[in-house]
Amino acid sequence: MIIKKYATGLALLTAASLTLTACGRDTGGDTASAPATPAAAIDDSPAKGEITVWAMGGEGDQMPKIGEAFQQANPEAKVTVTGVPWDDAPTKISTAIASGQTPDVTLLNPDALAAFVAAKGFAPVPAGLIDESGFDANAIAATKIDGASYAVPLYVDTRTLFYRKDLAEKAGVSAPKTWAELNTFGAALKKAGAKEGLLLATGEAGFTHQVLLPYIWQAGGALTNADQTEFTLDTPQVIEGLAKYQSLVKDGVSSQTGTYEPWGSVEERLARGEVGSVVNGSWLIGPLKELLGDEFDQKIGIATVPAGAGGGVSWLSGGQLAVFADAKNPDGAWKFIRFISTPEQAARFSELTADLPAVTAAWGVAGLDQDPAVAVFNDQLKSTATPPVIPTWAQLSSIVDGYGERLARGTITPQDAAAGLQKDMSAVGLK
Template sequence: MQRRLVGLTAAIAALGMTATLSGCGTDSGSGDVTLKLVAADYGTDAASSSEKYWSDLAGKFEKANPGIKVDVAVHSWKDVDRDVAAMVKAGEAPDIAQIGAYADYAKAGKLYTADETLAIRTESNFLPSLSDAGKVDGSLYGLPFVASTRLLFYNKGLFSDAGIDAPQTWADIQSDAAALKAREVTYPFALPLGPEESQAETLMWMLSGGGGYTDDIGNYDIDSVANVQTFRWLKNNLVGKGLTGPVAPGKLDREKAFEAFAKGEVGMLNGHPTLMQEAEKKGIDVGMVPLPGRDGPTKGSMGVADWMMGFKQNGHREEIGKFLDFAYTDQNVMAFADQYDLLPVTGSASLAMESDGKHEALHDFLAALPNSTLYPFGKTSWARASESIKEKIGGAVEPNGNPESVLAEISGLARQAESAE
């Protein structure tokens, strides 16, 4: 709170004025303030919609902060980034958005930094790897909201029927998938490289092959030797041998793959904590192991974070800060993580989850988070690079596809987008 009042105190002194500090910040004047909050829906139906969480949170905040109202709008996860972009373009930016990308808005000067909004105790509580991923030019703009890591999921019942063990290497994946195919499993290995979220599946495989989206100094390296070798292996040893099911990987979306796993139609796929919950509800005996690599289990994992941000347009800096400080208390962080089997983004909440036996199923995911690799969120070019991946990566494993040329094309588009920043 002290940081949010420094500018006000200096301004008062400079103008020789006196003022009474109220619940409203210097940017918003006096009287009641309504914050507009747009958030993504993590639910799969009306009963699990995120609307309830945000409405409950807003109600508790309003009760604790008279004079500040919160107008909540929850949008489909598929649409929310596009919807917020349209609002910003129309000059109707929300005060707070919980979405998937922040860098473009930060570069355009449309966001408050964490230093301008958060109490020190709140900002310092973020897990360092996530906090670092939320920075642009050294300042924290994207506040991590929830996180997840990825493991390889397998159907224990199907594996038992086929007499096979959980895979540790790519060769194990191939042999296990062949055994599952022989038993007429619909998707021996589900490989969702369709347009929904193929940038995630792509990164998981790149990491397991010793590559990634960027090199050691943060430059795009999408067409590296390691990445090309990884997609050649996928094309020749999984897709080419008919081990990925009846839908071409480039046409298979993650959501459809997850639905098929929950129905017992998938032997293996890369998944996140929410899938564990959904599959077990449907009676699937779920096994999980670290992502298999070329020669053994992958040491690191892919991590994903979604972001909160405060927009400057309406001048509600102080009120935004109060709401964010409230939202990031352990109780509220854990409530959302619990609802969707996701991982908390703060150190104190992570310790609480780690020490709580009821979250034992998430401990492997939690352990993988500190050393996980995230998307290059801080690049404003990442949004365009990600769209190129979603549009084109499936072609790398098609029967007539050329992994080297597809990755080179994607890499060229990413570098072109970065040079235009």
């Protein structure tokens, strides 16, 4: 999901692997832009042989349980899951692609997909493998490159506003629904005792853009035009979004040097009341319940993010499963992915990992619609956006990170930042 070191390592290694694969492998054709022809449909016969899967962190811990269920349904198949550390997964995947020595399936984040596809690392999803309408629409969009699909969404990760309900009550405010209410809400929490009204990521390489970009979307701005042929950052909407981000610091709601680091400390700081509110993902719920126990309901409020002129749009990321172009058992690999995408298995995986399933029907099966805290995320999923799925994203996102820091420090105006973003990001390009 949100990984820090991610961006730099990814940019470096994919650049290297792109060069290498260009001369080292004979996959034919030399641009990724030519629409790939989807592979032949996968039949319904039982899967056979060994299927090797790379999965990260907690997902990697739990994936073998789905593998066991798969083996019961397909006695001649064997699923081997290798756990990979999240932070370093891009390195491992890009080196594997460069060498041609790959497993069959890997879990990955949507923002890394395009670079691996450009390196010809992944096979397109076979026609008719899954029913796309059964998935979160934006999560499906994040698997498409030039119209072809290269991955199947496994879980979604969106962010909502977590706030200290008790402090808000003390200050006599309720969860902000609009932009106008957000700054006063944050200021009120601060008055009620929080050090930070709203925790904002300002100078975090590899992460600030995940906090900053939603303000652009909420203002009605977009990073690119609909065809993804050029950037559209020098617009009044983008300027307004950047200005909103900056205003949170200017109004003293958020600190100039706010940070989500160290990872895992946000929930601690929220539970302690040091942080009054923060926009973050569903993984905060579990640790907060553990920290606060019975006080959780009384102290923590969760609400969809406040809406600007463009609506209450939040960041969408998540996990997807892709099959390597050099997979030894692609047939078995796709059958495993089809299996884990059934509502029953997707629901079970969600129960095991506390991830939010990308398969819409799995929410009911897993009973997620019963939990009021999780239900807010279901509402938020109706209004999300993802960054463009392009190979240069790692580089581009670090440009956004840089401007985020300058905005927070007040060393640049939103107008200049928008112009600078347009210029710098255009120089890197969309391909």
